[in-house]
Amino acid sequence: MKIDLNSISVLESIARNGSFAKAAEELNLVRSALTYTVKNIETKLNITIFDRSGHKAQLTPIGKYILEQGSDLLKQAQILEDNIQQIASGWETELHIVYDDIIPLKNLFPLIELFHLECPHIQLHITAERLKGTWEALFTKRADLIIGAAGDFAQAPEISTFTLGQLDFDFAVAPHHPLASLPEPIKNSEIIKYCSVVANDTAKELTPMTTGRLLGQDRIAVNSIHSKFIMQCAGLAVGFLPKIWIHDAVKKGKLIVKKVEKSKAGGNVSVAWNNQKIGKGLQWWLDHLRDKPSQLFTTN
Amino acid sequence: MKIDLNSISVLESIARNGSFAKAAEELNLVRSALTYTVKNIETKLNITIFDRSGHKAQLTPIGKYILEQGSDLLKQAQILEDNIQQIASGWETELHIVYDDIIPLKNLFPLIELFHLECPHIQLHITAERLKGTWEALFTKRADLIIGAAGDFAQAPEISTFTLGQLDFDFAVAPHHPLASLPEPIKNSEIIKYCSVVANDTAKELTPMTTGRLLGQDRIAVNSIHSKFIMQCAGLAVGFLPKIWIHDAVKKGKLIVKKVEKSKAGGNVSVAWNNQKIGKGLQWWLDHLRDKPSQLFTTN
DNA sequence: TTCATTGTTCAAAATACTTGTACAGGTTGT
DNA sequence: ACAACCTGTACAAGTATTTTGAACAATGAA
Numbered sequence: 118m119k120i121d122l123n124s125i126s127v128l129e130s131i132a133r134n135g136s137f138a139k140a141a142e143e144l145n146l147v148r149s150a151l152t153y154t155v156k157n158i159e160t161k162l163n164i165t166i167f168d169r170s171g172h173k174a175q176l177t178p179i180g181k182y183i184l185e186q187g188s189d190l191l192k193q194a195q196i197l198e199d200n201i202q203q204i205a206s207g208w209e210t211e212l213h214i215v216y217d218d219i220i221p222l223k224n225l226f227p228l229i230e231l232f233h234l235e236c237p238h239i240q241l242h243i244t245a246e247r248l249k250g251t252w253e254a255l256f257t258k259r260a261d262l263i264i265g266a267a268g269d270f271a272q273a274p275e276i277s278t279f280t281l282g283q284l285d286f287d288f289a290v291a292p293h294h295p296l297a298s299l300p301e302p303i304k305n306s307e308i309i310k311y312c313s314v315v316a317n318d319t320a321k322e323l324t325p326m327t328t329g330r331l332l333g334q335d336r337i338a339v340n341s342i343h344s345k346f347i348m349q350c351a352g353l354a355v356g357f358l359p360k361i362w363i364h365d366a367v368k369k370g371k372l373i374v375k376k377v378e379k380s381k382a383g384g385n386v387s388v389a390w391n392n393q394k395i396g397k398g399l400q401w402w403l404d405h406l407r408d409k410p411s412q413l414f415t416t417n
Numbered sequence: 418m419k420i421d422l423n424s425i426s427v428l429e430s431i432a433r434n435g436s437f438a439k440a441a442e443e444l445n446l447v448r449s450a451l452t453y454t455v456k457n458i459e460t461k462l463n464i465t466i467f468d469r470s471g472h473k474a475q476l477t478p479i480g481k482y483i484l485e486q487g488s489d490l491l492k493q494a495q496i497l498e499d500n501i502q503q504i505a506s507g508w509e510t511e512l513h514i515v516y517d518d519i520i521p522l523k524n525l526f527p528l529i530e531l532f533h534l535e536c537p538h539i540q541l542h543i544t545a546e547r548l549k550g551t552w553e554a555l556f557t558k559r560a561d562l563i564i565g566a567a568g569d570f571a572q573a574p575e576i577s578t579f580t581l582g583q584l585d586f587d588f589a590v591a592p593h594h595p596l597a598s599l600p601e602p603i604k605n606s607e608i609i610k611y612c613s614v615v616a617n618d619t620a621k622e623l624t625p626m627t628t629g630r631l632l633g634q635d636r637i638a639v640n641s642i643h644s645k646f647i648m649q650c651a652g653l654a655v656g657f658l659p660k661i662w663i664h665d666a667v668k669k670g671k672l673i674v675k676k677v678e679k680s681k682a683g684g685n686v687s688v689a690w691n692n693q694k695i696g697k698g699l700q701w702w703l704d705h706l707r708d709k710p711s712q713l714f715t716t717n
Numbered sequence: 718t719t720c721a722t723t724g725t726t727c728a729a730a731a732t733a734c735t736t737g738t739a740c741a742g743g744t745t746g747t
Numbered sequence: 748a749c750a751a752c753c754t755g756t757a758c759a760a761g762t763a764t765t766t767t768g769a770a771c772a773a774t775g776a777a
């Protein structure tokens with residue numbers, strides 16, 4: 118390797134200051150030290166970087182090229198150095214959070230904003246998955262933290278979890294749907310006459326979970342609760358939806374909750390993470406999630 | 418700057434060889450020299466990169482991070498160094514060629530292939546433009562070389578050109594087009610009854626050239642000769658097309674050439690380039706284009 | 718012209734890197 | 748268990764590289 122970061126920053130300083138003398142002052146070096154450094158790299162590369170034929174030194178075309186590209190290199194090295202310091206001080210440089218799409222993303226907004234305020238230098242990656250998809254993200258290390266994961270699949274000792282709370286479901290239909298006008302509780306034999314919509318498991322490797330639907334019923338599979346929700350609002354299909362998802366729609370009359378013969382049991386949702394390398398960023402999330410888990414289940 | 422490229426390559430060697438001793442051998446250094454280097458960078462950054470508690474040194478998590486990111490940095494530095502050498506030896510690292518879309522791209526294939534064979538390390542950027550769009554690319558330095566440029570707009574002393582040859586045009590219509598059955602030569606008064614299609618000038622700043630069409634005629638503007646060609650084949654419109662573009666289609670009966678009252682004069686097309694900084698790559702293209710310009714006008 | 722400034726040269730000084738040897742553990746094979 | 752062979756470290760001595768400062772030639776400004 119003939120080039121080194123120090124030489125590049127010397128070139129950069131000379132170019133920026135317009136002369137060896139000014140750069141020497143900036144770098145707290147004597148002029149001849151810069152002559153030495155520049156000559157050294159010029160000799161190694163067998164090129165000329167500065168044209169010193171005039172009074173002041175001027176970059177040659179190839180010098181300009183080196184400066185341009187070299188500055189990029191310097192910047193990246195600086196970023197690397199900063200990141201090393203950040204990691205060494207216990208903070209991650211980025212954090213991959215996967216949430217189960219059963220939690221409305223907007224309920225995460227307050228935490229995300231606060232985190233950004235307190236740790237603006239940590240890049241958050243927020244991804245939605247469904248059912249076992251969250252666990253898969255954790256096991257494959259695509260996620261550092263999963264929020265709202267269904268059930269408790271933490272078979273491994275390096276996975277820690279705690280329960281966020283319970284999600285309850287209601288059977289919801291559009292006001293103009295035939296089931297809307299039936300007397301309650303609606304029997305399964307009625308429900309299976311109509312199309313249902315299920316939000317698919319997003320797991321690709323783990324065997325997907327199946328979630329309550331009735332045998333023999335037509336069904337559509339979608340890949341998010343939101344798709345399921347708007348499909349039920351449109352009256353295209355029926356099914357169970359989390360109370361937190363339909364609260365507003367029910368208030369506005371866009372969906373109607375019906376009692377059914379066999380209701381769906383509420384399920385616990387959890388937070389889970391890999392306890393092998395807990396950085397301060399992850400700890401921040403764990404602390405805040407433990408503090409007020411209820412904020413994730415709010416309806417406004 | 419606390420990190421330097423040399424230290425990173427030492428870390429890299431140790432990690433790759435699995436021990437300080439092996440790395441020392443590879444680097445032709447003595448073991449203690451590596452201890453020194455590693456300790457040095459560890460002290461500067463105030464971290465530990467290798468865990469030496471066991472028999473052999475093992476990367477710590479942060480060491481792994483440094484290695485990953487640092488290797489990228491090293492690679493880029495190596496590329497920069499290579500590029501500097503390449504430029505210093507007179508070869509560009511990339512070459513931007515803009516051709517007038519009136520030249521079928523496949524006619525450039527033999528030259529492109531040969532160039533890639535002889536100069537695999539120079540990245541070619543080949544872009545199509547129309548009419549003054551080629552000149553604009555040259556003037557704005559988006560292009561190092563333009564091929565098949567229409568006319569001769571080289572007003573500036575730093576632009577050199579030579580003529581490639583002449584392109585002749587025929588008036589072509591689809592066999593099922595009404596004009597196909599008219600007696601020759603077809604009068605302008607007949608032609609203006611039908612839609613024509615023109616390939617637009619792609620220049621954005623220079624005032625676009627207008628190319629022969631009749632006043633009062635409906636017209637469609639497209640942005641490539643190929644679009645114009647297939648539109649005429651489909652019988653959607655009529656117009657002049659370069660002989661080299663329609664040769665095959667005429668042979669297969671997909672287009673019919675008709676004599677017209679006012680034929681379109683053939684035009685010279687040129688090669689042009691900026692003569693301020695001619696690298697060896699550019700020179701190669703100039704030599705080969707001057708050598709056999711006719712290959713660009715072939716019909717197979 | 719004179720004066721300030723620019724970059725270079727060169728020998729000496731300061732710093733940084735490398736070496737070699739000695740040492741304190743581990744691992745392997747018998 | 749033991750020798751033989753690893754591994755990495757410590758430290759003093761040697762070598763290489765970088766920095767300094769003074770003297771100098773070339774340029775530009777007043």
